[in-house]
Amino acid sequence: MTASKAFGSGMVIQQRNLVEQVADFLTQAIISQQFAPGERLSEVQLARDLGVSRAPVREAARLLESRGLLVSQPRRGFFVRALDASELNDVFDLRLCLERHALARLVETYDTDKAQALRRQVDLMCEVALQDSESRKIEEDLVFHRMLIAFTGNRRLLKAFDDITHELRLCIALIGKTHADPDSIATSHWLLLDALASGDAERCREAIDYHIGVAQHYVVKGIGEA
Template sequence: MTATTQGFAAIQQRDLVNQIADSLTEALLRGDFAPGVHLAEAQLARDFGVSRAPVREAARLLESRGMLVSQPRRGFFVRTFSAEELEDVFDLRLCLERHAIGLLAGQFSEYKESALTRQLDTMRQVAEHGTAAEQIEADVAFHRMLCEFSGNRRLLKVFDELCHEMRFCILLIGQLYDDPRRVADSHQPVLDALRTGDDAACEAAIDYHIGIAQQRVVEMFREREGI
């Protein structure tokens, strides 16, 4: 095999891994796998009609995205949180983004408005035609922009550290909506508030945006826990 054909083989393998990861993300978004469930590598390999290697790589990819966790000699499991832990994640996220949008409101430029508008357009496009994984990443990217554009690099660093938990929360939010376009559209009031330049309006918009998600996701988990 030449160096060129070896490269082609690597590309094909990587494409297969991504396809399996996307399919698993779609299944997680539909709620096919409950939190805490063990994903049997051998069974998934049979279901996909592939060897176990690409399934294992796809699972590692989803682990890096915060959707699965691995346990030594036991394999991969769907990530789970208690309702209380989810409350903590949402509370921290709200503190970060409330501060970020307050800082951003005072320095909102045409460039930042244009970038956020393009990202919202991207979210709507992937809601129509993209995979569940792409929808989650586009959502995270919008909120990361809010933190990045605030100018507080420490805040952005903490946000990035929270991203694993955030991706899982966004995955759960997606289970609450039949139409992913509605998730994308829910970001429009945040951008509209920024355009006003009013600190109170911006804080109210982000409080509502994250607060509604927090309330519904935590309520869903409390029902699962029988609380």
Template sequence: MSMDPAPDPIFARLDRAGLVQHVVRLITDAILQGRLKPGDRLTESGIARELGLSRAPVREAARLLENRGLVVSQPNRGFFVREVTVEAIDSLYELRICIECAAVERLVAGDPAQALIGLRERIDEMRDLAEADDPLSQIEADMAFHRLICLHSGNERFVTVFDQIADETQLSLMLIGRLYDDPMRMAETHEPVFDAIAARDAQGARAALEYHIGTARRVVTDIFRKLKEDGSA
């Protein structure tokens, strides 16, 4: 009797590395969506039980999240969602200015045509999300805009560093709720950067990006400082 061949699998089996990265993504989403808040403890056994896993991949995921600045470890106590400080936010934006300004100069010096397509799409997406009043997704589109600059710079190290600090940046923005009173303002602030890149003006692009991130740095730290003083964060 002939046996029918087994059907091809629909889903690829996750190896150890893939499993850990999947847990990283799930915990990251929980933090950025506010389901896990600053100061909350990551209970390895509880997370493992909910996901139907052993504790080992959860522990590895927590260590990767520590490297990304989203969680901190305390001796004999485990991992906790990082408490964000004004000083940490300020230094984070300072680092972004250094990396992204260098990246945009490299981008303009090359051929920015492909990057411009993606950058325009992200600005349009921010506008659509402003009309839909979806600030969390708007923040994600904002970060995608800035990642594209690093990605198309031709220096993969810029992308590596950006990815390491992107989640921490999103966490700080999520905690303050909104960056601007007018949600459309977030999209508008990216237009000068786009225009300078489109004009192939390297110095203008650098100046526009430095102003753009510098303004966000001031606004975010001021809001967060006030929230801390009011006991709201």
């Protein structure tokens, strides 16, 4: 492939780091339950299986540790994060904390551009709810909520959200399926957008509390059953 072709099709030349590739692989493997929760991961075996040396594996593992998908014990190695109901509630409580704040900030600077972008994302979510995979639905839902945070303009807030995003993916994936029929998605998210459009901070808070409360209840219940 020639460079001009790569640029022409809008694709950035990315010799992606081995670290990132390994991190992506591990993330997928963990979320898709190919590794059991609490399972010990051997650096040498992973390196062998992936055909790379241990250095990138170690760095990727450290990355996932900072994202809460792995935990490390000194001299013992890395273990797949096992979430119990308590920690899961903690994660959703933190998510509530961040999104409440984001909405409180966002309602001050809400405009038609942002409203339009968010509405388009809800439309997209409804479309994928009809046909695509579960993981795709989850991903588009996370995109919507990430947009909410990003629109506040606070990068540090966004980073905090991105951090728990990985844990959220894990939580949600653990229960296997979402309650994602287009109707409930649309109503549930338009409620948020209406609250934002109204400019009423109190109403925004109620809307996000309800929205996340439903998701939390659903996931925690799902974990309890699993």
